[in-house]
Structure formats: structure tokens, C-alpha cells
Amino acid sequence: xxxxxxxxxxxxxxxxxxxxxxxxxxxxxxxxxxxxxxxxxxxxxxxxxxxxxxxxxxxxxxxxxxxxxxxxxxxxxxxxxxxxxxxxxxxxxxxxxxxxxxxxxxxxxxxxxxxxxxxxxxxxxxxxxxxxxxxxxxxxxxxxxxxxxxxxxxxxxxxxxxxxxxxxxxxxxxxxxxxxxxxxxxxxxxxxxxxxxxxxxxxxxxxxxxxxxxxxxxxxxxxxxxxxxxxxxxxxxxxxxxxxxxxxxxxxxxxxxxxxxxxxxxxxxxxxxxxxxxxxxxxxxxxxxxxxxxxxxxxxxxxxxxxxxxxxxxxxxxxxxxxxxxxxxxxxxxxxxxxxxxxxxxxxxxxxxxxxxxxxxxxxxxxxxxxxxxxxxxxxxxxxxxxxxxxxxxxxxxxxxxxxxxxxxxxxxxxxxxxxxxxxxxxxxxxxxxxxxxxxxxxxxxxxxxxxxxxxxxxxxxxxxxxxxxxxxxxxxxxxxxxxxxxxxxxxxxxxxxxxxxxxxxxxxxxxxxxxxxxxxxxxxxxxxxxxxxxxxxxxxxxxxxxxxxxxxxxxxxxxxxxxxxxxxxxxxxxxxxxxxxxxxxxxxxxxxxxxxxxxxxxxxxxxxxxxxxxxxxxxxxxx
Numbered sequence: 180x181x182x183x184x185x186x187x188x189x190x191x192x193x194x195x196x197x198x199x200x201x202x203x204x205x206x207x208x209x210x211x212x213x214x215x216x217x218x219x220x221x222x223x224x225x226x227x228x229x230x231x232x233x234x235x236x237x238x239x240x241x242x243x244x245x246x247x248x249x250x251x252x253x254x255x256x257x258x259x260x261x262x263x264x265x266x267x268x269x270x271x272x273x274x275x276x277x278x279x280x281x282x283x284x285x286x287x288x289x290x291x292x293x294x295x296x297x298x299x300x301x302x303x304x305x306x307x308x309x310x311x312x313x314x315x316x317x318x319x320x321x322x323x324x325x326x327x328x329x330x331x332x333x334x335x336x337x338x339x340x341x342x343x344x345x346x347x348x349x350x351x352x353x354x355x356x357x358x359x360x361x362x363x364x365x366x367x368x369x370x371x372x373x374x375x376x377x378x379x380x381x382x383x384x385x386x387x388x389x390x391x392x393x394x395x396x397x398x399x400x401x402x403x404x405x406x407x408x409x410x411x412x413x414x415x416x417x418x419x420x421x422x423x424x425x426x427x428x429x430x431x432x433x434x435x436x437x438x439x440x441x442x443x444x445x446x447x448x449x450x451x452x453x454x455x456x457x458x459x460x461x462x463x464x465x466x467x468x469x470x471x472x473x474x475x476x477x478x479x480x481x482x483x484x485x486x487x488x489x490x491x492x493x494x495x496x497x498x499x500x501x502x503x504x505x506x507x508x509x510x511x512x513x514x515x516x517x518x519x520x521x522x523x524x525x526x527x528x529x530x531x532x533x534x535x536x537x538x539x540x541x542x543x544x545x546x547x548x549x550x551x552x553x554x555x556x557x558x559x560x561x562x563x564x565x566x567x568x569x570x571x572x573x574x575x576x577x578x579x580x581x582x583x584x585x586x587x588x589x590x591x592x593x594x595x596x597x598x599x600x601x602x603x604x605x606x607x608x609x610x611x612x613x614x615x616x617x618x619x620x621x622x623x624x625x626x627x628x629x630x631x632x633x634x635x636x637x638x639x640x641x642x643x644x645x646x647x648x649x650x651x652x653x654x655x656x657x658x659x660x661x662x663x664x665x666x667x668x669x670x671x672x673x674x675x676x677x678x679x680x681x682x683x684x685x686x687x688x689x690x691x692x693x694x695x696x697x698x699x700x701x702x703x704x705x706x707x708x709x710x711x712x713x714x715x716x717x718x719x720x721x722x723x724x725x726x727x728x729x730x731x732x733x734x735x736x737x738x739x740x741x742x743x744x745x746x747x748x749x750x751x752x753x754x755x756x757x758x759x760x761x762x763x764x765x766x767x768x769x770x771x772x773x774x775x776x777x778x779x780x781x782x783x784x785x786x787x788x789x790x791x792x793x794x795x796x797x798x799x800x801x802x803x
Contacts, residue, residue, distance in 0.1 A: 206235055206259055210274060213267035217241050224256065231257030240680065251508065316557050320728045324556065328637070331606045331619065332551045332559040365533020365633040366592055367404050367566065367573075369413070370525045370547055372504045373432050373496035381415075381432065381496060384506045385532075388415060390422075392491035395442035396484070399689075404529065406588075411529070411568040417441070424494060428569070430528050436493025443749065446485035484684075484749050498527035523548050529566040531575060535594050535631035540641010541601060543577075543586075543594065543631060550577055552584075555641040558605030558624035594631040601628050603642075663696070663742075663761025669785040671743075671763075675751025676795030677771050686771045687751030687794065693766035694743040694755055699780045706736040716768075716778060716802050737766070751794070760787050767794065768802065776802040 211220045217239065224235035234253045242250045254262070316324050329339035369383040382389040382397070389397040404426075405412040413432065415422040418441045424434040507525070525547035536542040544551040545564075553559040563578045566588075575594065577584040582602075587595040603626065606619040624642035671694065675687040695702060703715035707722070707729045722729035742763055745753040763785060768778040777799035783792055 205229065206256060206263075207269070207274060207278070210269040212263055212269065214262060214265070219266075221259065222251065229256065231255060231260070235259055320731070322728070322731060325637075327608070328553070328557060328559050329551070330617065331557075331608060331622070332553075332561040333606075334546070334549060334551070334561045336617075338546070338548070363532075364592070365535060365545070366531065367529055367588070368532050369402070369404065369426075369528070370530045371498045371527025372501040373498050373527070374501045375494060375496035377492040377494075379491065379494055379496055380501075382504045382506075384504065390415060390417060390440070391442070392440060393489040394444060395440060395487065395489050396444055398442050406568055406573045406590075422494075426529065426568070430498060432494060432496040434494035437490050438493075440489050440491055442487060442489060443484045444487045445483070447483045501527075523563075526565070529568060531564070531566060534634045534637060536634035536636075536638050537626075537629035537631045539627040539629045540638045541596075541626035541628060541631070542634070542638050544637065550575075552577065552579070552601070552603055553637060554601070554603040554605070554624035554626035556637055556639055557607070558603045558622055558642060560604050560606075592633060596628045596631065598628050600625050663759040663763070663785075665759040665761075667757040667759055668787045669760040670754055670757050670789050671783060671785055672754040672789065672791045673745075673747065673752060673765075673767075674791060674793045675747070676793045677751065677769070684749055685751040686769050687747050687767075688749045690747045690751070690767065690769055692745045692747060692753050692755070693737070693741060694758070694783075695737070695740045695764045695766050696742050697740055698764040698782065699737075699766045699778075702736050702740045703733055706732050758785065760785050765792070771796070771799075778802055 206221050206224050208221050208223065211218050213219075218241050220238050220240075222236040222238045224233065233256050235256060237252050237254050237259075239250045239252065316327060319327060326339055330336055363386070368385075369388070371383055373379075373381045377392055378394070379392045380389075380397070384399075387399045388402050390400050391397040400415050400417055402413060402415045405414065411426040413422075413424040413426050415424070419439060422434060422438065422440075424432050426432055530547060531545035531550070532547075534542060534544045540555045542553045544553065544559075546561075548563070549561040550564045551559045551561045560579075565576050565578070567574045567576065573588040575586040575588060577586065581604075584596055584601075589595060603624050605622040605624055607622040608617050609620045610618045612618055626642045673692055675685050677686050679685045697705075700709075700715040703709060703718055707718060709715055709718050718729070719733055721727075722733060742758055743755040745755050747753045761784075762782050764782050765779045767780075768776060770776050777796065779794055779799050781798060783790065
């Protein structure tokens with residue numbers, strides 16, 4: 180068994196350049212301080228409020244969470260301004276490099292925003308409190324229309340932005356790596372962290388659950404929910420036998436024991452520090468006997484893992500007092516990075532996900548914290564909801580103040596809200612006030628209730644005043660220039676030569692590895708313009724960060740160009756399925772520590788039979 184991780188470390192690594200764009204500000208971002216013997220660095224700060232009372236997200240790499248990631252705290256700018264001068268400072272060169280990079284990224288970001296949002300020719304009338312805006316949903320791209328629908332429904336803009344960014348990169352990953360980040364069919368799932376005696380911990384994420392007990396490291400598994408006549412069963416695909424648990428009405432998860440679990444543990448540490456390094460400074464930088472800086476780190480190396488079997492006690496798990504989950508950390512990072520509130524927490528327990536639609540145009544789109552009820556493509560309103568599994572009947576209760584709705588979940592996966600008309604109290608954007616917040620006007624639509632079935636899209640019409648959806652015409656990406664042919668007789672094995680941080684998995688563990696027929700840079704350049712002073716990675720970061728149509732074009736081009744995809748194991752290794760011999764290109768990116776993001780996109784010439792490539796810092800390209 181190998182140690183597997185969530186896709187969110189990859190998403191955050193890919194998003195790092197885009198997030199850094201928004202962080203050119205007074206508090207240094209991503210440079211390490213040593214405060215009272217502890218290493219810290221600022222991950223991000225509120226970009227809309229730079230007062231002393233605004234908050235910043237501070238990483239503590241010396242203190243890992245039970246899931247193996249940095250722990251985080253939130254400090255105000257005022258507190259950091261007092262704290263950081265008392266700490267051991269980063270070098271002047273590190274600060275200068277960080278500031279230069281942030282300045283350059285801010286310039287690129289400002290230019291992109293100015294191009295996408297030209298200012299009006301005339302200023303608004305004196306004393307005006309609202310700027311009229313022209314919002315025409317029928318001329319929007321599908322991504323823009325989805326964002327507009329999310330915001331007008333009443334969900335927090337920060338939640339809509341976070342979902343959009345995660346969705347864009349998850350879409351890219353799933354489109355080129357089938358099965359690795361494939362979304363499950365709409366229906367019930369679990370949310371939250373549950374802990375109990377025996378070091379038991381279940382951390383539910385979008386694509387599975389992280390399981391650990393006793394001395395085992397967290398390990399990702401799939402699970403299923405079954406609504407039995409007298410209880411709700413939760414089945415996790417552990418070995419040597421699946422965990423068969425019961426989710427109780429009081430929110431506890433229980434199961435018999437003792438149980439045997441196969442897993443892995445950290446078994447040692449292998450140093451990869453350069454042999455010519457004789458000394459180091461306080462930041463872990465290495466130098467030779469002549470005082471010259473050498474490539475590498477004093478902590479260069481990687482953790483090794485060994486398979487272990489543990490016997491753990493019976494399960495009696497609760498979400499009360501449990502720590503923060505991996506997925507919550509990732510979504511909160513995206514929300515706060517763009518200056519938004521984190522919003523209400525996701526209730527632990529049974530939730531719903533996906534879109535359900537009826538022929539009448541009525542639909543429900545489920546999110547972790549709320550459900551959007553819609554009539555047609557644009558009229559929508561978000562409400563809290565709860566899922567009640569009570570014996571043979573599973574009910575979803577929508578907490579709409581003026582018209583509460585109880586929906587039956589059927590065994591075939593459909594939802595039955597009953598019959599009759601339902602008025603959706605939608606809104607439309609009509610302007611922005613002096614604080615740049617949107618202002619709204621009512622947009623009411625009425626649809627008839629009917630049985631809803633899982634759907635990939637929101638209904639394109641429906642209601643008393645239906646509006647036809649206007650999707651932007653799709654532009655098929657041009658075909659890759661290099662298409663090897665012949666028998667599929669060449670395999671490629673990837674070996675990670677990247678040292679992990681002490682006590683953590685290899686930085687490439689569980690990362691998607693993508694094999695393209697053309698280089699990533701050429702694929703992007705064939706799809707959208709790449710300015711001379713920019714790069715394909717920056718173009719992708721800006722396009723998806725700003726939610727422009729170019730993001731979806733690039734994703735489609737990568738999908739068309741993909742020749743093979745694999746997910747790395749715990750040590751960063753993977754072997755692609757056989758392909759015809761010829762020249763291919765890698766598409767890999769990762770955060771290799773200290774907020775350093777690198778990428779590999781070099782050509783690989785595959786000969787018939789096995790081929791091997793080792794990834795290290797020498798054959799990578801820094802992205803930040």
C-alpha cells in the first residue's frame with residue numbers, strides 16, 4: 180500500500196503563481212523568519228484591506244498537522260508588524276528577490292485587469308453612490324455565467340471565487356488525468372473531520388477520505404454511503420478488510436473492533452545533500468570550503484516509507500473538537516487570498532453534491548454549505564440545507580424562510596420535491612456602490628416542481644419568463660503537431676530526485692504526471708497569444724485566475740494533446756502505460772518546499788521498451 184494524498188496540494192502548487200500576483204503588499208510574502216526558534220512565513224494577506232486589523236495567513240512548517248501539512252494561524256497585519264522585526268530576518272537578497280517578483284507579477288496582473296475591464300470614458304455624476312453596470316448573461320461565457328449565477332444567488336463572492344478556481348484546475352486535472360480527480364456522480368457524500376480514541380481520524384475530502392489510526396500515517400481511500408432500512412452504513416475500502424461503519428443520527432461514527440488496517444509509516448530519512456557542502460548558514464543554505472553557495476539544502480533528502488499493519492480499537496468517532504480538515508484549509512486559503520470572508524463552515528456529516536434538474540427548468544445545485552435552487556439558467560437563490568437519514572426515508576430539508584422545502588432522496592438517486600409551483604427569488608446585478616460591492620434588483624422566476632435527476636448542467640430554459648442560455652461557441656483546439664504512430668511498445672517510468680522536507684512525504688507524492696505530444700509551452704502558444712515578456716505558465720495562471728475564456732481554451736488544448744497520464748506514488752514514482760515510440764513532453768509542476776514552485780516540460784525520446792526519467796531541481800524550471 181502506498182501513502183496517497185489529496186489533489187489539493189497540487190492545486191495549491193499550480194495556483195501559487197496566480198495567488199502571488201495578488202500579494203504585492205507591505206508584509207513580505209513567502210520569505211522565512213525565525214521567531215523564538217520557530218520558522219514561519221506569511222502565506223497570504225487580505226488584499227482589499229491593508230489596515231492593521233486585517234488578517235494574514237501564517238504558515239508554521241515546523242508544526243505539521245495530523246495529515247502531514249503545514250499548520251496555519253491567522254494574525255493581524257498590526258501583530259505581524261510588531262512581531263517580524265523581533266525575529267531572525269531573511270537575507271537582503273531573499274527579500275529583494277521576493278519584492279522584485281511580486282512587483283513584476285503585480286504589473287502583469289494590473290495590465291490584465293485593465294485590459295479585461297476598460298474604464299468608462301466619463302466619470303459618474305458627482306455624489307453618485309452607485310455605478311450602473313451592463314450585465315448581459317446571454318453574452319457571457321459559460322464560466323462567467325456560472326460565476327454570475329453563484330453571486331446573484333446570495334453565496335459569498337469569496338466562496339464563488341474559491342469554487343471557480345478550484346473547479347478550473349480540477350477540470351484541467353480530470354480532463355488530462357482520467358480517474359485521478361474524477362468527480363463522482365451527484366448524490367450524497369460526507370464532510371468534516373471525525374476523531375476518537377486509538378488515534379482514529381477520518382478526514383473527508385471531495386474525492387475520498389483520509390484514514391489513520393494508531394501509529395499509521397494518513398492514507399486516502401474511497402468510500403460509499405448506503406441508506407439501510409434501520410441505519411446508514413459507511414463503507415471504506417481499507418485492506419485487508421473494508422471498514423463497515425454506522426453513521427448515527429447524533430452525528431457519531433461507530434464501528435466494531437478491534438480492526439486490522441494495512442498502511443504505511445515513515446521508516447527513515449535519506450540525505451541527498453551535496454557531498455561538496457562543508458558548511459551552512461542559519462537559513463539552511465549550503466556552501467563549499469571556498470565559501471561558494473552550492474545547489475541544495477542542508478535538509479536535502481527524502482523520507483522513506485514502509486508498509487505496516489496496525490490493530491486499532493473499535494471506532495467511536497465524533498466531529499466535536501476535531502481539527503480542521505485538509506479540504507477546508509485549501510478552500511479557506513483561496514477565499515482569504517482574494518480578500519473575502521471564509522463564510523459559514525460546512526456542517527459535518529452527510530451532505531450532497533452535484534446538480535439535479537427537472538424537465539420544467541427547476542434545479543438544485545448542492546455545495547458544501549448551501550444549496551442553490553434555480554428556475555432556468557439565471558434565476559437562483561442559495562439556502563442552507565440538512566440531510567436526515569431516518570430508516571427507510573432519507574430527506575433533504577431546504578431552509579428557505581418563506582417556503583421550506585422537504586425533498587425525498589430515492590434509491591435510484593433521484594430527488595422528489597413534490598409538485599406545484601415554486602417561486603425562485605433571484606436577483607440580477609444592476610450596479611456597484613462606492614465600496615465596489617454589487618447592487619441588485621429582484622429577478623423572480625416560477626417553475627413547477629418535478630422529480631429531479633442528476634445532471635451535468637443547469638437547465639438552459641424554464642419558468643414563466645424563460646431565458647435561453649447563450650454559450651460561447653466552442654473553438655476546437657488545433658491538433659498537436661507531433662503524433663507518434665505505430666505499436667504501443669514504449670513505457671516511461673518517472674523517478675523523483677526531489678528531496679522532501681524532514682518528516683514529510685516526497686514533494687512529488689501523488690502528483691499527476693502528464694505526457695503531451697507537444698510541449699506545454701507550444702500547446703499554449705497554439706491556443707492563445709503568449710506575450711514576449713511572459714510565459715505559458717503565467718498566461719495560464721492569469722487566464723484561470725481572472726476566469727477568462729482563455730483558461731477553458733488552454734484546458735481543452737491540453738486534453739487534446741495528452742498522450743498519457745498517471746498519478747505518482749508516495750515516493751514520487753510512476754510508470755505510464757505503453758505508447759508508440761517517439762518524442763513526447765512532460766507536464767509536471769510541484770511545490771518543492773519554502774513556497775518554491777517548479778515545473779518540468781522537457782522532451783523525452785521514448786525508444787521501444789522501458790525508458791526512465793529522473794526529476795530533480797537541475798532539470799526543472801522555477802515558476803516563482
